[in-house]
Amino acid sequence: MPRPRKTSAPPKDAQSYRHPEADLAARPEIGAQAHFKKTKPPTSYRFDSSLAPELQWDGQNPAREPAEALIKEIADCGLRIAELAKQPAGSERDREITNQKSKIKNAESRLRKISGPFLNWSGKAERLSFDVPTLPLFIHERLSTKAILETLKGHKRDKQDDFLDALYGFQERPLADQLLRAYEYRDNWVNRLMLGDSLVVMNSLLRYESLGGQVQMIYVDPPYGVKFGSNFQPFVRKRDVSHNDDADMTREPEMVQAYRDTWELGLHSYLTYLRDRLLLARELLAPSGSIFVQISDENLHHVREVMDEVFGAENCCAVIPFKKTSALGSARLDAVNDFLLWYARDQEKVKYWQLYLPVVDDTYSFTWVQEPDGTERRLTSEERHGKKPISGRLFRTDNLTSQSGGSTTGFAFALQGKEYRPSSGAFWKTNEEGMRALARANRLIAVGQTLAYKRFADDFPARRITAWWDDTVPSTFATEKLYVVQTYAKVIERCLLMTTDPGDLVLDPTCGSGTTAYVAEQWGRRWITCDTSRVPLALARQRLLTATFDYYTLKDEQRGPAGGFVYERRQNQKGEEAGGIVPHITLKSIAHNEPPAEEVLVDRPEVVKGVVRVTGPFSFEATIPTAEGLDTKPETPDIQGEQYEMYVQRMLEVLRRAPVLRLPGNQTVTLKNIRPPAKTLALSAEAVVDKASLTNLADDASKQPALTRETDAVAILFGPENGPLSERLVREAWDEAGLKHYSRLYVIGFAIDPKARQFIDSAAKIGLPCTYLQATMDLQMGDLLKNMRSSQIFSVCGLPDVAVRRVKLPRSAIRNPQSAIEQWQVELLGLDTFDPVTMEADHLNAAEVPAWLLDTDYNGMVFRVRQAFFPRTGAWENLKKALRVEFEDTIWDHLAGTTSAPFPAGEHGQIAVKVIDPRGNELLVVKKLEDK
Numbered sequence: 001m002p003r004p005r006k007t008s009a010p011p012k013d014a015q016s017y018r019h020p021e022a023d024l025a026a027r028p029e030i031g032a033q034a035h036f037k038k039t040k041p042p043t044s045y046r047f048d049s050s051l052a053p054e055l056q057w058d059g060q061n062p063a064r065e066p067a068e069a070l071i072k073e074i075a076d077c078g079l080r081i082a083e084l085a086k087q088p089a090g091s092e093r094d095r096e097i098t099n100q101k102s103k104i105k106n107a108e109s110r111l112r113k114i115s116g117p118f119l120n121w122s123g124k125a126e127r128l129s130f131d132v133p134t135l136p137l138f139i140h141e142r143l144s145t146k147a148i149l150e151t152l153k154g155h156k157r158d159k160q161d162d163f164l165d166a167l168y169g170f171q172e173r174p175l176a177d178q179l180l181r182a183y184e185y186r187d188n189w190v191n192r193l194m195l196g197d198s199l200v201v202m203n204s205l206l207r208y209e210s211l212g213g214q215v216q217m218i219y220v221d222p223p224y225g226v227k228f229g230s231n232f233q234p235f236v237r238k239r240d241v242s243h244n245d246d247a248d249m250t251r252e253p254e255m256v257q258a259y260r261d262t263w264e265l266g267l268h269s270y271l272t273y274l275r276d277r278l279l280l281a282r283e284l285l286a287p288s289g290s291i292f293v294q295i296s297d298e299n300l301h302h303v304r305e306v307m308d309e310v311f312g313a314e315n316c317c318a319v320i321p322f323k324k325t326s327a328l329g330s331a332r333l334d335a336v337n338d339f340l341l342w343y344a345r346d347q348e349k350v351k352y353w354q355l356y357l358p359v360v361d362d363t364y365s366f367t368w369v370q371e372p373d374g375t376e377r378r379l380t381s382e383e384r385h386g387k388k389p390i391s392g393r394l395f396r397t398d399n400l401t402s403q404s405g406g407s408t409t410g411f412a413f414a415l416q417g418k419e420y421r422p423s424s425g426a427f428w429k430t431n432e433e434g435m436r437a438l439a440r441a442n443r444l445i446a447v448g449q450t451l452a453y454k455r456f457a458d459d460f461p462a463r464r465i466t467a468w469w470d471d472t473v474p475s476t477f478a479t480e481k482l483y484v485v486q487t488y489a490k491v492i493e494r495c496l497l498m499t500t501d502p503g504d505l506v507l508d509p510t511c512g513s514g515t516t517a518y519v520a521e522q523w524g525r526r527w528i529t530c531d532t533s534r535v536p537l538a539l540a541r542q543r544l545l546t547a548t549f550d551y552y553t554l555k556d557e558q559r560g561p562a563g564g565f566v567y568e569r570r571q572n573q574k575g576e577e578a579g580g581i582v583p584h585i586t587l588k589s590i591a592h593n594e595p596p597a598e599e600v601l602v603d604r605p606e607v608v609k610g611v612v613r614v615t616g617p618f619s620f621e622a623t624i625p626t627a628e629g630l631d632t633k634p635e636t637p638d639i640q641g642e643q644y645e646m647y648v649q650r651m652l653e654v655l656r657r658a659p660v661l662r663l664p665g666n667q668t669v670t671l672k673n674i675r676p677p678a679k680t681l682a683l684s685a686e687a688v689v690d691k692a693s694l695t696n697l698a699d700d701a702s703k704q705p706a707l708t709r710e711t712d713a714v715a716i717l718f719g720p721e722n723g724p725l726s727e728r729l730v731r732e733a734w735d736e737a738g739l740k741h742y743s744r745l746y747v748i749g750f751a752i753d754p755k756a757r758q759f760i761d762s763a764a765k766i767g768l769p770c771t772y773l774q775a776t777m778d779l780q781m782g783d784l785l786k787n788m789r790s791s792q793i794f795s796v797c798g799l800p801d802v803a804v805r806r807v808k809l810p811r812s813a814i815r816n817p818q819s820a821i822e823q824w825q826v827e828l829l830g831l832d833t834f835d836p837v838t839m840e841a842d843h844l845n846a847a848e849v850p851a852w853l854l855d856t857d858y859n860g861m862v863f864r865v866r867q868a869f870f871p872r873t874g875a876w877e878n879l880k881k882a883l884r885v886e887f888e889d890t891i892w893d894h895l896a897g898t899t900s901a902p903f904p905a906g907e908h909g910q911i912a913v914k915v916i917d918p919r920g921n922e923l924l925v926v927k928k929l930e931d932k
């Protein structure tokens, strides 16, 4: 085994960190969509039609045709084998016969599957196939903890300026002290956090990026399909949720949708939802890959049936109960565990690393002791229960015979003057020579009339992990949950270590607070994760940006984690095995006089001391339709055209049911007569404002131009189903609405480009007023979801209020002589926000904002996070502790604050500030760097 390298080279110059520009050509940056022409039709997925829900094989049943084909195949193979039997023997003939036999076996097992019992549910029979839009994924944000920290390091201490003094005091120490590193991958691979429905995202990975067959492990922690009304977390900071409490029923976009009472057919829709996603997950898995689905006991049986169907019952590797909580004190048995369903893509090829648990004084299994003077005795009850210390080596007695053997292992063997024989029909596990070696090593013990093998507890200081995980709840409060339904890291860690190698690709289509990404990052696996809800994604982003890990020694720095970690055999001061390689003394090794075998404990790689490892660069992505899909309504009634029409119809229907719009400035407005416009180029709908509904128009008129009472017809534009509204789309609608004398334009979208948002906010100054309403992503779940309560559908989010100012730095504060003395600084003043629960517009103080991010040189497209602030949270606490030698406390106060570090103007002459509001909404403003 190579030895670990002791230290690393000092990090690169702080100023020189650059976000990698291009990773995969298939993933353009946001803003490039106008040039992105790779439009693809939706992808159709079919289920195996033979798994139909009816057992009678009548003409209607899709099972009949494949079943008859299979019967014919068996008959044909039979005939062929009979023919071959007549031919002269030879290897060619034998091979052909084997081939025919395996065909028969295969057909037989498929026939059995067809005639076996299966799970049926409403809608299953009608849904033998389904379509998924095929959309590219675009990069919206690039993030790197190193980039953020090294930006802050690029300045010098200055004693005259308190702020700078606080900020740059650490510069007194040499840069070489800083050992801040991250794992990076070859070929510019960048890990990926994504906003989007798992079905759409997985389809993009398959059809746009050809990642089919390349994912080594998939971890799915879906909603459990129970108590649909509870258990979601609408706020970034508030972890407690209550069942059906209206205050918790978020009306914001993209809440944790599956935790609500919104499934059209309850469990039936839920099973459809799961089956669709599992089908795509299977396509993504590598031939040696594994999938784990986390589920509670309520639906374990159903989900297992669905997984049997999609992956094949023969590929079920294990059902693992794992502990999730301590006793709850309920009236009957406490349910303290959930389950993992582990399936292989192909059981025969599955990658598997055995995991081991440390053995510490296991007096349950090891009930004997060999005292220092050699005396062998059973443990006393006090010793077994830990009431009295044990002096000596623990051992247990193992069977020395087996049912198989022969003339060399059936002999009589004498120990201390007494002769022993295996019982009738049994044989010694080794020959005479071996037995003598065991006796010499003092490994034999007489138990009654027979001989047994002495297995010492320290023969192997570990025990194989089984499928029963009752140690997964952390013992301390140290690992406080960020997210109400967060999985304990240990559970996912085990799945990952068992079924992947460093550098392998891991996917979690149910990101939540990002536990899979976090664990994958910790263990040097590449990761992709997605979620439909912005609340957990905001938590995941923060968790990843501020995490610290051990730096596991790499076998090959050039190859990165893909080259593997270094494992070594090592003992601690007490002489216990403490390394990742441990000896395994066995009966066989003693009997054959061989050195003990060695096992690798994959969870114990060597660690480079003194290095703080942070999360490597990652991107934040979302699906976006291509240029055509985004900016134009399809003109031909093709499939996409039809889909678009259906989408507009659905949105119209939703708007009719939820016609009360709450606008900033405490305004409400009710729409009536909502319908498609007679002839239109760019508009989606028109409506009439119910005059009686106009309230509080005088309030805060400066913020929003008041609705006019003269004309009351308003125009409506729906943004694209799978991406942000572009400026062009909004402008076209706005021009048309102005020409047609509507009084206002309402723009409703799932997301919006910053330029489009800027245009909307300034529209009233140049003409027709315009308002942006954000729609919940739940609407994209189509048929699966029930009609939602009207108040949950559309919301207006505020805009960040920021001040940008020049600061003059003393020359002594500039490290790089080329840097400008005149720099810029951004202060977040707050957020004009709208609370959809109280229906009030409000100003949120900057210090209350969960997170804000700054790109000091915004290129108008992708947001490069160069500074990241988490006001009022201890988010940076980990890094603060780990880097305390490098940074003074005030730096961390700063990162939890509302004022940026000074920065020079970049080549684009503009900055962007992204604020994450308490409901996870992302609000972006762009400012030019120019003097007022």
Ligand SMILES: C[S@@+](CC[C@H](N)C(=O)[O-])C[C@H]1O[C@@H](n2cnc3c(N)ncnc32)[C@H](O)[C@@H]1O
Residues within 6 Å of the ligand: 196, 197, 198, 199, 221, 222, 223, 255, 256, 257, 258, 483, 485, 486, 487, 488, 509, 510, 511, 512, 513, 514, 515, 516, 530, 531, 532, 533, 536
């Ligand atoms: C139980 S949570 C996962 C928690 C995660 N294991 C953790 O440790 O934080 C399930 C997540 O799946 C997300 N989700 C539900 N349906 C989804 C879908 N169709 N596509 C993507 N994400 C979805 C929810 O928003 C929620 O955050």
